Amino acid sequence: MKLRYSPTSPYVRKVSITAIEAGLDGKIERVTTDPWAAETDLRQNNPIGKVPCLITDYGEAIYDSPVICEYLDSLNMGRKLFPADGKARLRALKLSAIGDGALDAGVLRLIEERRRPAELKWDWWTQRQHETVLRCLTAADHMADEMSTDQISIGEITIGAAIGWLDFRFADLGWRTDRPALADWYDKIVDRPSFAATAPKA
Numbered sequence: 001m002k003l004r005y006s007p008t009s010p011y012v013r014k015v016s017i018t019a020i021e022a023g024l025d026g027k028i029e030r031v032t033t034d035p036w037a038a039e040t041d042l043r044q045n046n047p048i049g050k051v052p053c054l055i056t057d058y059g060e061a062i063y064d065s066p067v068i069c070e071y072l073d074s075l076n077m078g079r080k081l082f083p084a085d086g087k088a089r090l091r092a093l094k095l096s097a098i099g100d101g102a103l104d105a106g107v108l109r110l111i112e113e114r115r116r117p118a119e120l121k122w123d124w125w126t127q128r129q130h131e132t133v134l135r136c137l138t139a140a141d142h143m144a145d146e147m148s149t150d151q152i153s154i155g156e157i158t159i160g161a162a163i164g165w166l167d168f169r170f171a172d173l174g175w176r177t178d179r180p181a182l183a184d185w186y187d188k189i190v191d192r193p194s195f196a197a198t199a200p201k202a
């Protein structure tokens with residue numbers, strides 16, 4: 001398999017953590033891709049034009065990160081990261097949606113603040129994304145007593161990757177203050193080998 005990736009993408013990190021947890025990391029060849037480059041051929045694989053994009057051994061392009069993670073888990077011979085059904089599956093998918101929601105809002109905020117020309121900046125939009133990030137983290141904090149650092153699922157992977165990226169990009173967010181249960185969980189999950197091996201680097 002080939003993974004089109006960019007090194008600081010939190011969505012790529014989700015896929016990398018999932019691959020390690022599923023015992024498949026050694027089967028994935030990394031292909032560096034800049035999704036923002038005008039000349040990129042990424043769109044020939046992924047019409048959405050984003051990384052991550054996985055090309056399977058039989059040549060099919062798979063996107064976006066939730067679908068890639070579920071595909072990798074379908075190849076996983078060990079304990080499943082997407083619970084098969086019932087309450088555990090709903091919980092994992094909901095946590096995953098909260099993590100992706102925090103990331104999507106965080107990325108929109110980052111683009112607004114750091115890429116948009118100064119004369120076009122829209123403070124209302126930036127504030128709206130900031131509040132969405134915080135609401136998602138509050139929702140995760142409320143579910144923290146159901147979150148594991150041992151028997152993890154795609155839910156924990158996504159929340160952990162989201163927080164890692166938020167700390168990396170918005171070090172002054174201050175989310176820990178009002179969310180002690182989530183902070184406690186996060187401080188433990190970062191030591192898990194799949195998280196430690198993929199931590200964002202400047």
Ligand SMILES: N[C@@H](CCC(=O)N[C@@H](CS)C(=O)NCC(=O)O)C(=O)O
Nearest residue numbers: 009010011035050051052064065066
């Ligand atoms: N929903 C997508 C989001 C992926 C995404 O936003 N990737 C960013 C890099 S972090 C990207 O490729 N952006 C390029 C663009 O928006 O054109 C996923 O989960 O894979």
